[in-house]
Amino acid sequence: MTKELAQLVAGHPLLAGLPGDAVATVAGCARNMAFSPGALLLAEGDPADTLYLVRRGRVAIEVHSPGRGQIVIETVGPGAVVGWSWLVPPYRWHFDARAIDPVGAIAVDGACLRQKAEADPALGYALMKRVAAILLERLQMTRVRVLDLYGDDGAR
Amino acid sequence: MPADQGVAVPTGLRRGKDRGTRALTPVPYRVVSRRRETDDVTTLSLAPVAGVAMAFRPGQFNMLTAFGVGEAAISISSAPSSSGPLEHTVRDVGTVTHSLCAARVGDLVGVRGPFGTDWGLAEVDDQVDTLHTLGGTTHAHLRGDVVVVAGGIGLAPLRGAVYELLARRSHDGGGVVVCVGARDPSQIVFRDDLEEWTRAGAEVSVTVDVSAPGWTGHVGLVTSVLGDAHFDPSRTTALVCGPEIMMRFTARALTDRGMDPGRIRVSLERNMQCGVAWCGHCQLGPFLLCRDGPVLPYAGIVAHLLTEPER
Numbered sequence A: 001m002t003k004e005l006a007q008l009v010a011g012h013p014l015l016a017g018l019p020g021d022a023v024a025t026v027a028g029c030a031r032n033m034a035f036s037p038g039a040l041l042l043a044e045g046d047p048a049d050t051l052y053l054v055r056r057g058r059v060a061i062e063v064h065s066p067g068r069g070q071i072v073i074e075t076v077g078p079g080a081v082v083g084w085s086w087l088v089p090p091y092r093w094h095f096d097a098r099a100i101d102p103v104g105a106i107a108v109d110g111a112c113l114r115q116k117a118e119a120d121p122a123l124g125y126a127l128m129k130r131v132a133a134i135l136l137e138r139l140q141m142t143r144v145r146v147l148d149l150y151g152d153d154g155a156r
Numbered sequence B: 001m002p003a004d005q006g007v008a009v010p011t012g013l014r015r016g017k018d019r020g021t022r023a024l025t026p027v028p029y030r031v032v033s034r035r036r037e038t039d040d041v042t043t044l045s046l047a048p049v050a051g052v053a054m055a056f057r058p059g060q061f062n063m064l065t066a067f068g069v070g071e072a073a074i075s076i077s078s079a080p081s082s083s084g085p086l087e088h089t090v091r092d093v094g095t096v097t098h099s100l101c102a103a104r105v106g107d108l109v110g111v112r113g114p115f116g117t118d119w120g121l122a123e124v125d126d127q128v129d130t131l132h133t134l135g136g137t138t139h140a141h142l143r144g145d146v147v148v149v150a151g152g153i154g155l156a157p158l159r160g161a162v163y164e165l166l167a168r169r170s171h172d173g174g175g176v177v178v179c180v181g182a183r184d185p186s187q188i189v190f191r192d193d194l195e196e197w198t199r200a201g202a203e204v205s206v207t208v209d210v211s212a213p214g215w216t217g218h219v220g221l222v223t224s225v226l227g228d229a230h231f232d233p234s235r236t237t238a239l240v241c242g243p244e245i246m247m248r249f250t251a252r253a254l255t256d257r258g259m260d261p262g263r264i265r266v267s268l269e270r271n272m273q274c275g276v277a278w279c280g281h282c283q284l285g286p287f288l289l290c291r292d293g294p295v296l297p298y299a300g301i302v303a304h305l306l307t308e309p310e311r
């Protein structure tokens, strides 16, 4: 692991403020990756083995629908986290994630991270609190979108 | 407090006209052009049949009469400094708005107003931050940033404000950030204006809740693009208009980023009838929104009232 990679990991909002040794542990499972526009970061149905910390560019979370093609469910950008299914069995992706722009991301090996979190419950708990906060924010945003805010009932 | 007793006018947001019988009589305006924004939203350009067009401030609204049908409160969507006709952008949701959207060039529309408080742009411009003082001399000033957040047709009352801000700030500094949310790409209003604002230096982000084939823009709640916007929360004023739930979430996202709630302005709407603080239809807590609103700072009681159901 390079010092540079550890710095990149430490600078991502998911991990910002974590103690240096915790960052080093996460960085030990990480590698730096680049995706061209259109490339898949992850594909529905494949084994879920990676947590992506997006550093630059936008990523579309998509699902394929027969007759409608690719439907974008959400767009995320720099500072976002892509890929949660490595957290819980059966460790399988539910959606596609595709680079819209040239994307730079830190790819953290999910199995490696789970193993380290099991071995160091304090680190595991610190990580889980951060992961839970992001998941909660995503859940809240999804709930509001389900309301159809701008529809006929929402008026203006 | 009785409905007509009123409350202290929030700082900087000037109240609309006081009651007066002239404000109760619709003035005839002629539709000089109409523009279809989306399948159910139309912008009407109006010119007075006699005399000159009214003076107004961005954020204010008029009561528009579809003759023989009824009246509806509609925000003025053009800019006061524009030399063109007075513009109103109407979404067809019921009887009156349907008639207004169906009005043809040459038809007459009644106009009463302008009513209500405005976005307080004069006060925004007074919020000049001193950059540094050397030897007792102030060397530089920089205007604060302005973040405009609109959902759906909520961009209508903000359109004039964005034009005014861009005109003033081109030489005075201070960023203008515009975040727009719509249900889907077909519901995005003022597409040409959004492009023009980008060319004029505004940071414009558009997001939709539901994507569509061919859409390559952002998909997600308007608060998600707000998170990526560039502004300094300690010296920013926010102008927010849209469905009330969207305004509440936006105001929370802005305060979470460190903004003072008093510098977040929201546009509140309740059913209007007289527009001149007589009938009490638009009462919300201590406010008569036709006079004390629609634009109010999202601080104290207003933040609480934003969750109140209409009575």
Ligand SMILES: Cc1cc2nc3c(=O)[nH]c(=O)nc-3n(C[C@H](O)[C@H](O)[C@H](O)COP(=O)(O)OP(=O)(O)OC[C@H]3O[C@@H](n4cnc5c(N)ncnc54)[C@H](O)[C@@H]3O)c2cc1C
Binding pocket: A155, A156, B061, B070, B071, B072, B073, B074, B075, B076, B089, B090, B091, B092, B093, B094, B095, B096, B097, B098, B153, B156, B157, B268, B269, B270, B271, B272, B294
């Ligand atoms: C200050 C202010 C500014 C406004 N600016 C605009 C604007 O720029 N463009 C625009 O299209 N509309 C605007 N509105 C909303 C507009 O006044 C209403 O949509 C209109 O009065 C509905 O009248 P209607 O006869 O067409 O519908 P109705 O037949 O009376 O009602 C149809 C549906 O619209 C709902 N509705 C009625 N009044 C309102 C309201 N005030 N807010 C939300 N829903 C309402 C009703 O509950 C009903 O579901 C504004 C309202 C206010 C108070």
Ligand code: FES
Binding pocket: B271, B272, B273, B274, B275, B276, B277, B278, B279, B280, B281, B282, B283, B288, B289, B290, B291
């Ligand atoms: S008192 Fe506000 S509309 Fe009549």
